Amino acid sequence: MSEPSGAEPGSHFARSRALAVLxxxxxxxxxxxxxxxxxxxxAVAAATDRIGGPGWDAARWACTALxxxxxxxxxxxxxxxxxARPAVSPTVPIAEETAPDLYRLVRDLADRLDVPAPSAMAxxxxxxxxxxxxxxxxxxxxxxxxxxxxxxxxxxxxWWMRVAELRALLAPVVAGTGPSAHPDIAAARRFVRGLDxxxxxxxxRPALRFVGPPARLLLRRCRDRAxxxxxxxxxxxxxxxxxxxxxxxxxxxxxxxxxxAGWDRLLTRxxxxxxRMGRWPSRLDAGVVSALTELSRRDRLAEGFAARLGERxxxxxxxxxxxxxxxxxxxxxxLFHGGPPVPGPDWSPLDWSAYPEEVVDRKWRAEAAxxxxxxxxxxxxxxxxxxxxxxxPGAGARPGTGLRSGAxxxxxxxxxxxxxxxxxTLARVVDRLAAPGGVELGERLAxxxxxxxxxxxxxGRQAARTAARQAGAARGADGAGPGAGAGPELPAxxxxxxxxxxxxxxxxxxxxxxADHIVAMVCCAAVDTAGAAPGLDxxxxxxLLLAGKRGPDLGxxxxxxxxxxxxxxxxxxxxxxxxxxxxxxRLV
Numbered sequence: 001m002s003e004p005s006g007a008e009p010g011s012h013f014a015r016s017r018a019l020a021v022l023x024x025x026x027x028x029x030x031x032x033x034x035x036x037x038x039x040x041x042x043a044v045a046a047a048t049d050r051i052g053g054p055g056w057d058a059a060r061w062a063c064t065a066l067x068x069x070x071x072x073x074x075x076x077x078x079x080x081x082x083x084a085r086p087a088v089s090p091t092v093p094i095a096e097e098t099a100p101d102l103y104r105l106v107r108d109l110a111d112r113l114d115v116p117a118p119s120a121m122a123x124x125x126x127x128x129x130x131x132x133x134x135x136x137x138x139x140x141x142x143x144x145x146x147x148x149x150x151x152x153x154x155x156x157x158x159w160w161m162r163v164a165e166l167r168a169l170l171a172p173v174v175a176g177t178g179p180s181a182h183p184d185i186a187a188a189r190r191f192v193r194g195l196d197x198x199x200x201x202x203x204x205r206p207a208l209r210f211v212g213p214p215a216r217l218l219l220r221r222c223r224d225r226a227x228x229x230x231x232x233x234x235x236x237x238x239x240x241x242x243x244x245x246x247x248x249x250x251x252x253x254x255x256x257x258x259x260x261a262g263w264d265r266l267l268t269r270x271x272x273x274x275x276r277m278g279r280w281p282s283r284l285d286a287g288v289v290s291a292l293t294e295l296s297r298r299d300r301l302a303e304g305f306a307a308r309l310g311e312r313x314x315x316x317x318x319x320x321x322x323x324x325x326x327x328x329x330x331x332x333x334x335l336f337h338g339g340p341p342v343p344g345p346d347w348s349p350l351d352w353s354a355y356p357e358e359v360v361d362r363k364w365r366a367e368a369a370x371x372x373x374x375x376x377x378x379x380x381x382x383x384x385x386x387x388x389x390x391x392x393p394g395a396g397a398r399p400g401t402g403l404r405s406g407a408x409x410x411x412x413x414x415x416x417x418x419x420x421x422x423x424x425t426l427a428r429v430v431d432r433l434a435a436p437g438g439v440e441l442g443e444r445l446a447x448x449x450x451x452x453x454x455x456x457x458x459x460g461r462q463a464a465r466t467a468a469r470q471a472g473a474a475r476g477a478d479g480a481g482p483g484a485g486a487g488p489e490l491p492a493x494x495x496x497x498x499x500x501x502x503x504x505x506x507x508x509x510x511x512x513x514x515a516d517h518i519v520a521m522v523c524c525a526a527v528d529t530a531g532a533a534p535g536l537d538x539x540x541x542x543x544l545l546l547a548g549k550r551g552p553d554l555g556x557x558x559x560x561x562x563x564x565x566x567x568x569x570x571x572x573x574x575x576x577x578x579x580x581x582x583x584x585x586r587l588v
Contacts, residue, residue, distance in 0.1 A: 010235025014179055017229035018188035024221045025191050028214075032074035036067030073210070077198070080211045084197030089132060090335060090501070091122035091152055092327045094318075102317035105167055106151060106174060112244050113171065115178035118151035123324065125284065125332035127154045127260040129173050131180060133189060148177050155328040158314045159285040159321075160259045160292055165252040166314040168245035175237035185233065192226050195219045262292035262539075267336060267504055269541035274350055274359045275337040277366075278460070282349035283322070284329040285315070290352075291538040298539075338500040340467035346460075347467065352536070360534035360542040361527070367520035369587040372424045374448045378441065379432060426525040426574075426581035429518065434567035442562050446510030453513060461499070511562060518558050522570070522579070524587070526551070529580040546577055 042060040045051045096103045102121065110117035118131065131149040151174065157166060179185055195215045202212035241249075266288050274281055281287060293309075315321040326349065333339050340347050350358055433442055508516070523544045526532035535545040544551045557569035574581055 010232040010239065011179055014229050014232025014236060015182060015184050017225050017232060018182070018184040020225040021188035021191060021222050021229065022184065024218060024225070028218055029074070032070050035063060035070045039063035039067040073214075077211050077214050080201060080208060081191075081194040081198045081215065084194055084201050086193035086197045087200070088134060089124060089152060090331060091124050092155070092324065092331055094121045094123060094324070098320060098324070099318045105163070105317060106170065109167060109171060109174050109244065110177065113175045113178070113240055115175055115240070116148045116181055118174065118177060119148040120150045122150055122152050123155040123158070123328050124152050125155050125328050125335060127156050127256065127263050129153045129157065129170060131173060131176050133180070133186075133193070149180055154259075155285050155325070156259050156263045156288045157256075158318070159289050159325070160262075161252065161255055161314050162308065162311040163314050163317065164245070164248055164311075165255055166317075168248040169252040169256065171244045171249065172234075172238045172241035175240040176233060178240060179233040179236050185229065188226065188229060192219070192222055195222070258292055258295070259288070262288050262295050265295070265539050266291045267332070269539060270355075270536070271333070272337065272505060273363055273541055274355065275333055275339070277359050277363055278346045279348055279350040279359060280330060280333040280339065280343075281352065281355070282326045282329050283352060284332055285325045287352060287538070294538045335501050336504045338461065338464065340464050342467075344467050346463055355536045356534040356542075360536065363542060364520040364523045364527075364534065365585075365587050367517045368424065368524045368585060370449065370452060371429065371445075371517040371521055372587065374445060374452060375429065375432065378444055378448065424585050424587050425583065426521050426579070426585065429521055430561065430567050430570060430581065433518075433561055434565055438565040439563075442514060442565070443510075446514040449513045449517060450508075450510040453508075515555075515558050515562050518561065519554050521585070522554060522558070522574070524585040525574075525581055525583070526577060526579045528585045529583045530578045532577070532579075551577060 039060065042051070042056070042063055046056065046060055094102070099121070106121065107117045120134075122132075130152050132152050133147075133149045135147040135149075151170070153170070157169065161169065180189075195218050198211050198215040199219065202208045202210075202215065266284065270287065270291070271281055271284060315325075318324050330341075330343075330349075334341065343349055432438060435441075523532070523534070526544055526546070527534065530546070532551065533545045533548075535543045535550070537543045537550065544554075552573065554570075554573065557573045560566040560569045
C-alpha cells in the first residue's frame, strides 16, 4: 500500500486497520439496533394507516419486544465492555524522583523522535520492553486517549546494558507513542482491550455469562485486523527510530540475545532452587551481570568485553538501584515461582554471598533426609541388601586402590560395597539400589519421592496463601496500597495471588527426582567426609567444590545406578574424590 508523503512506512496501513476494527464495532451496533429500527418503522406505518390487520399488529408487537430485548442486551454488553478493567502487566513502578536521569534520557529521546514522551515508567523482570496503555487506571478522564502510554523496561537491560546501548534499544519502543496518539488507533485499541476484559469478567461472574459469547465473537472478528494494525504501528515506529543511534542499535540487539540467555540460566539454574527453599535472591539483576560475565568468559561471545564493562551501566540512571533490584527480584519470584507479596519467616530475601550455605547445603541435606525417610518406609533398616549373584564384597575396586584415613591407617575399598548399614549413610542407599530388585525399588522410590515432594509443595503453597491473606489484611488495616509491582489488578490476575503466572520449569518426573536426591546424598557425604564444600556456579547453580574446584559431573554415574542398577561408575567417582560412603552424614 502506498504511503502518503512524509509518513513513516506502516502508519497509513495501521490507521486503515484501526478503521477496520472500528467498523466491526459499528456493525455490531447496527445489528443491535436493527430490531428496534424495524419496530419503529412498523409503529409509524401503523400510526399512518399504511398497514393494519391482526397479522401486522402481531408482527409490530413481536418486533417491539425483540427490539427492546436487543437494546437491553446491547446496552448491558456495552456497559460491561466500557467498564471492564483491562489486564495490566505486573511491574515495579519507577517514580520520576527515583530515576530523574532515566526520565531525562527518555524525554530527550522522545524529543529527537518528535513523539510524545511516555507518561511514566516501570520495570518488568524479563528481557523485553514495550508500551502499555494504563489510561483506564486514571478514571474516565483517561479514556480520551490523551494520556501517553507507560514505558515498561526489562530490568536485566538496565543492569547489563550501557547507557548508550539502552538509549538505542529504547528508540523504536518510544517511537511507538507517536502512532499510539492517533485517535483511530487509540479507539481501536480501547475497543479490543475492553472486549478482552469483558470476556474475563464473564468467566469470573456467573451473572454476566451472557456477555461472553458476543464479546468472543467480536474478538474473533477483530483479531486479524488488530494484529495487522499492531504490525503497522511497529513498522512505523521502527522507521522513525532509524534516525537515532541506528548503528549502535545493532550492537544493542546483540546484547539483548546475550541478556536473554543469561537471564534464563540464572532463573532456572540459580534462582529456582532458592525459591523452592523459601528464599528469594534479592539481587537478581546484579546476578545476571555475573552470569553473563561468566558466559562471555567461557564462550568468548564478546570481543573487548572488559572495555565494555568499563562504560557507565544503565542502572546508574537510578537513584537507588539496590532497592529497585530488590523489588524486581521479589516480583520475579512471584511471577515465575509464586509466593507471598511480602517477605516473611518462610519467604525471606537472600544475599548472594550466603547462597552456598543457605540454599545449596540446606537443599542437599533436605533432599538426603527425604530420601532416607522414604527408603526407611519401603525397606526398613536391618532387612539387609545382599550383593548381586556372582559378586563379592569389594569387587568394585582393584587391588591397591584402598583409601587411607586421616590417621594413616588403610581402610579397605570393600567399605564401598558394605551391606546394609543402619543410619543415614551413602553406602546404604547405593547397596539397596545395586542389590537384586534394585531397579524395581528405584521405581517405587521415585513414585514415593514424587508424591512426597508434591505434598510438601502444596503445603508450602497453602502457607503462602495464608501469608498473602495476612499481608493483605495488614495493608488494609493500615490503609496502605499494594506493594511494588502489585497493582490493583494483581489479585484478579493471579487468583489466589500465590500460583505463578509463568512457571519456568515443567514438573520433574519421579526418576529425575530420585537422581537429584541421590546426587544430594553424594554431595552431603563428600562435604562431611572428604572436605568438599557447597558452591555457586552462575550458570549451573548449586555445585560441589572439591579442593576449591568444581568436581566432576555426577550425572552419568548416578544415572547408571538409577536406570540400570549399576553402582560401579558411582563407586569409582567416590574413590577418586576420597568420599567415605560408610560414614553417617548430617541431614539437618
